[in-house]
Amino acid sequence: MADKQLDTTTAASAFQKQWFADLRRRVFDERQPYALLQADVPFELFDLLEIPAVSNQWWASIIAAKRQAPQFLGAMDADGLHCGLCRYCSLGFASTRYAYAGEPPWGGLPTPRLLCARLTCDCIHRVFELWAEAFGAELFEIDHPGAGELPERWWELGRRQWRELVEPHRLAFLVSTLESLVERLEAISGRAFDRNALRDRLELVNQQEEVFDDVRQLIATAPECPVRMTEQITNVMATQWVRGSDWAIAHARAFRDEVQQRVDAGVAACPGERARLMWVGAGLWHDTGFYTAFESSHRAVFVWSMYLAFGPDGYIRYGLDDPMAALASRTASFNEYLHNPPWAAEWLVHQARAHRIDGALVLRPRSMKPAATGRLFIERALEDAGIPVLPIEADVVDGREWDADAARADVRSFLETRVLQ
Amino acid sequence: MKEPFVVASWPSVPVEIVRAAGFRAVFARGASAPTPTADQHLEPGVFPRRLRHLVEHALTGRLSDAARIVIPRTSDTDYKCFLYLREFVRSGVTSALPPVILFDLLQSGGAQIGGYDAARAHALLDALASASGRKPSADDLRQEIVRANGARSAARRLVVFRRIVPRVTGTELFPLLAAFWELEPERYVAAVNGAARAFAKRPALSGPRVLLTGVPVDGPELHQAIESHGAIVVAEIGPWGSGAAGDDVRVDDDPIRAVADKYRADAVGARTPAASLRRWTERMLDDVDAVVVSLPPEDAVFGWDYPALRDMLQARGMPHVCLRSDQDQALTPDEHARLEVMVSAASTLQEARHG
Numbered sequence: 158m159a160d161k162q163l164d165t166t167t168a169a170s171a172f173q174k175q176w177f178a179d180l181r182r183r184v185f186d187e188r189q190p191y192a193l194l195q196a197d198v199p200f201e202l203f204d205l206l207e208i209p210a211v212s213n214q215w216w217a218s219i220i221a222a223k224r225q226a227p228q229f230l231g232a233m234d235a236d237g238l239h240c241g242l243c244r245y246c247s248l249g250f251a252s253t254r255y256a257y258a259g260e261p262p263w264g265g266l267p268t269p270r271l272l273c274a275r276l277t278c279d280c281i282h283r284v285f286e287l288w289a290e291a292f293g294a295e296l297f298e299i300d301h302p303g304a305g306e307l308p309e310r311w312w313e314l315g316r317r318q319w320r321e322l323v324e325p326h327r328l329a330f331l332v333s334t335l336e337s338l339v340e341r342l343e344a345i346s347g348r349a350f351d352r353n354a355l356r357d358r359l360e361l362v363n364q365q366e367e368v369f370d371d372v373r374q375l376i377a378t379a380p381e382c383p384v385r386m387t388e389q390i391t392n393v394m395a396t397q398w399v400r401g402s403d404w405a406i407a408h409a410r411a412f413r414d415e416v417q418q419r420v421d422a423g424v425a426a427c428p429g430e431r432a433r434l435m436w437v438g439a440g441l442w443h444d445t446g447f448y449t450a451f452e453s454s455h456r457a458v459f460v461w462s463m464y465l466a467f468g469p470d471g472y473i474r475y476g477l478d479d480p481m482a483a484l485a486s487r488t489a490s491f492n493e494y495l496h497n498p499p500w501a502a503e504w505l506v507h508q509a510r511a512h513r514i515d516g517a518l519v520l521r522p523r524s525m526k527p528a529a530t531g532r533l534f535i536e537r538a539l540e541d542a543g544i545p546v547l548p549i550e551a552d553v554v555d556g557r558e559w560d561a562d563a564a565r566a567d568v569r570s571f572l573e574t575r576v577l578q
Numbered sequence: 579m580k581e582p583f584v585v586a587s588w589p590s591v592p593v594e595i596v597r598a599a600g601f602r603a604v605f606a607r608g609a610s611a612p613t614p615t616a617d618q619h620l621e622p623g624v625f626p627r628r629l630r631h632l633v634e635h636a637l638t639g640r641l642s643d644a645a646r647i648v649i650p651r652t653s654d655t656d657y658k659c660f661l662y663l664r665e666f667v668r669s670g671v672t673s674a675l676p677p678v679i680l681f682d683l684l685q686s687g688g689a690q691i692g693g694y695d696a697a698r699a700h701a702l703l704d705a706l707a708s709a710s711g712r713k714p715s716a717d718d719l720r721q722e723i724v725r726a727n728g729a730r731s732a733a734r735r736l737v738v739f740r741r742i743v744p745r746v747t748g749t750e751l752f753p754l755l756a757a758f759w760e761l762e763p764e765r766y767v768a769a770v771n772g773a774a775r776a777f778a779k780r781p782a783l784s785g786p787r788v789l790l791t792g793v794p795v796d797g798p799e800l801h802q803a804i805e806s807h808g809a810i811v812v813a814e815i816g817p818w819g820s821g822a823a824g825d826d827v828r829v830d831d832d833p834i835r836a837v838a839d840k841y842r843a844d845a846v847g848a849r850t851p852a853a854s855l856r857r858w859t860e861r862m863l864d865d866v867d868a869v870v871v872s873l874p875p876e877d878a879v880f881g882w883d884y885p886a887l888r889d890m891l892q893a894r895g896m897p898h899v900c901l902r903s904d905q906d907q908a909l910t911p912d913e914h915a916r917l918e919v920m921v922s923a924a925s926t927l928q929e930a931r932h933g
C-alpha cells in the first residue's frame with residue numbers, strides 16, 4: 158500500500174487501534190458492556206448511554222486489510238455456507254464462529270453485551286442471529302420498512318425538510334423502535350437517557366459533518382485532488398464511529414485544516430493529475446493498493462467514494478426540536494440513498510459532476526447480492542451523464558478469487574480507451 | 579368483460595383483502611422461459627425467476643390489464659422489484675404499467691410490528707378500494723376471511739393424504755395446494771372435495787418420504803425430479819405447498835389486524851424469522867425419511883440455515899441432499915446421482931425400521 162500523505166491519516170489509524178485496545182481493556186478488566194452494531198445503526202444512542210459500540214463493517218474491513226479474511230472465509234465454506242452468501246457483513250461473524258481458523262486482528266472481538274442491526278438486506282437477520290448465538294449475547298433488531306415515496310434530490314431535502322423525506326408511518330415506526338432500543342440500553346447501562354443530550358449530540362454531529370462538507374468542497378474544487386480517497390476513508394471511518402465526540406470533531410477539523418493547507422500550497426495527491434476517478438460501492442478492503450495503482454502510470458487518481466461524501470449528505474439534520482425523529486429520519490433510508498433507484502443514481506451523478514469526475518469504477522459485488530441491486534441503474538445513469546463506467550467484479554472482503562493484475566490491466570485499458578483519449 | 583384482477587409478486591399479499599376490494603388475485607410464479615427484456619434491467623443472479631418474469635411481463639405490456647401490481651416487502655428482492663418498477667415508469671422505460679403498490683408487511687418480532695402491519699394492511703385495502711371504487715366494510719372483509727378459511731380447511735384435508743402414510747405424490751398434490759391462492763374459495767373447496775374422494779380410494783404409496791426445504795418452491799418441477807427416484811415429497815416449505823393453508827385467520831372485530839397477524843406469521847419467505855422456520859422444520863422431521871434442501875443460485879438467505887439443519891439431520895441419522903440448481907431448470911446429472919444415493923439410503927433405513 159502507498160505511504161500515507163497526511164499526518165491526520167496516521168493519527169486516525171493510531172486512534173482506531175488505541176480505541177480498540179481500550180475497548181478490550183474496559184470489557185475484559187472492567188467488565189464494561191459494549192455493543193456490536195451494523196454500520197447504519199444510530200451509534201449516538203449507545204454512546205450517550207456509555208455503551209461503546211463497534212461497527213461490524215469496520216471490523217470486517219480491518220480483518221480484510223490485515224489479510225486475515227481468507228482463513229475465516231475458508232472455514233465458512235468448509236461448514237457448508239455456500240459461496241453465494243454474502244461475505245461482507247458476515248466476516249465478523251465468521252471470525253467469532255470459526256475463531257479457531259485464524260488470528261483475528263488486535264486480539265479479536267470480546268463478547269458483546271448486545272448486538273444490534275437494521276434488517277436491510279434479508280441476510281442480516283440470519284447473520285446477526287447466528288452471531289448472537291455464537292456469542293451467547295442478546296440481539297436487538299431494527300426492522301426496515303420499505304419506502305413507497307422517494308422524492309427527488311434527497312440530499313437537499315435531508316438537511317432541513319427531513320420530515321418530507323420519510324413517509325410519516327415509516328418515521329413513526331422508526332421512532333418507536335428507537336425508543337424501545339433506548340429502553341434496552343438504559344436497562345443494560347443502568348443510566349437514564351437524556352433527550353437534551355441527544356439534541357446536543359446531534360448538533361455536534363452536524364458540526365462534524367459540516368467540516369466534512371468543507372473537505373468535500375475542497376476536494377471537488379481544488380485544481381488537483383489534495384487527498385487520496387483511501388486517506389479520506391481512514392479519516393472519515395475513524396471519526397464516524399465516534400461521531401460528535403470531542404475527539405471526532407477535533408480530528409475532523411485537523412483533517413480539514415491539513416487538506417486546506419495542501420490546497421493552499423498547491424500540493425496534490427497525484428501531481429500532474431490527468432484523470433479523476435470515482436469509486437462506487439463499498440471499499441475493496443483486501444486490496445486497498447488498487448486505489449493508488451494508477452497514479453504514477455496514468456496520473457489517474459481516485460477522488461471520490463461514498464465514505465466522505467455520504468457524511469454531510471446523509472447525516473446532517475437541522476431543526477432538532479424532536480431529536481429522536483431527526484435521528485430516525487436519518488436512519489430510515491440508508492440503503493435507498495446508496496443502492497436503490499432513483500436515489501442512488503441521482504446522487505452519484507450529482508456528485509460526479511461536482512467532483513469533475515472523468516471515469517467511474519462501479520463495484521459489481523460477487524457475493525453481496527442485495528448490495529448488488531441498483532447497480533445497472535447507476536451504471537446507466539453515469540454513462541448517460543457522459544461519465545464512462547468500468548464495472549469491477551469483486552468481493553470487498555474476500556480476495557481469494559481476486560485477480561489483482563487482471564483488474565489493474567482492465568483499469569489501464571479503460572483509462573487509455575475511454576478516459577484519457 | 580374479464581374479471582378485474584391485481585397481480586402480486588408473492589402470496590404474502592392477503593387474498594382476503596384483494597377480494598374484499600373486488601379483485602381477483604394473480605400471483606407471479608417462476609418458469610423456465612427466458613426473460614430477455616427484464617435481463618437488461620435486473621442484475622444477474624440476484625432476482626428469483628418469479629420476479630424476472632413479473633418484470634418481463636411488466637416491460638412487454640402484458641400486465642397492462644391488471645388494475646394494480648402489489649409487491650409485498652416480504653423479501654428484499656421483492657422490495658427492490660417495487661422500486662425498479664416505479665423507476666421504469668418514472669424514467670419512461672415503460673408507460674403501460676398499472677400503478678404499483680408496496681405492501682409493507684414486516685415480519686420481525688418487535689413490539690411495534692403488529693400495529694404497523696395492521697396499518698399497512700389497512701392502507702392496502704384503501705388503495706385497492708380506491709382502484710375498484712368499492713368501499714368494503716369490516717363485515718365484507720370478515721366475509722372474505724370466512725370464505726378463505728373454508729378453502730384453508732379444505733387444503734388441510736388434502737395435506738392429510740400426504741402425511742404419515744402418503745397416498746398421493748407431491749407432484750400431483752402441489753398444484754392442488756397452490757391453487758388455494760388463485761381459485762375462488764367455493765370452487766377450490768369443490769375441486770379439493772373431488773380430489774379427496776379419489777385420493778381416499780388410493781393405496782398407500784411406498785418409497786421414502788421426503789421433506790423439501792431451503793428456498794420455497796413455487797412449482798412442482800423439483801417434486802418431479804425427486805419423485806423420479808422413487809421417493810414421495812410429503813411436505814415442502816413455503817406458502818405454495820404444505821403451508822398454503824396454515825391455520826385459519828381469526829374472525830373477530832378487527833379483521834384487518836387478524837389478516838395482518840396471519841400473514842406476518844405464516845407467509846414464509848426470505849424475511850420470516852429463522853427460528854420459526856427451524857421450528858416448522860423440526861416438526862416435519864418426525865414424519866419424513868429424508869430431506870432435500872434447495873438453494874438455487876440466487877439464494878442469499880436460506881443457505882445460512884444449512885449448517886444447523888445439516889447438523890440436526892446428521893444427529894438423527896437422516897439422509898439429505900443439498901441442490902444448488904435453478905428451481906425451474908433440470909437438475910444436473912450429479913444432483914440426480916446424489917438424489918439416487920439419498921433415496922436408496924432412506925429406503926434401507928425405512929426397511930430396517932419396519933423390520
Ligand code: SF4
Binds near residue numbers: 243244245281525
Ligand atoms: S448482503 Fe448486504 S447486509 Fe447482507 S452481508 Fe451483504 S452487504 Fe451485508
Ligand code: SF4
Binds near residue numbers: 197
Ligand atoms: S453494502 Fe449497503 S446494504 Fe450492505 S451494509 Fe453496506 S450500506 Fe448496508
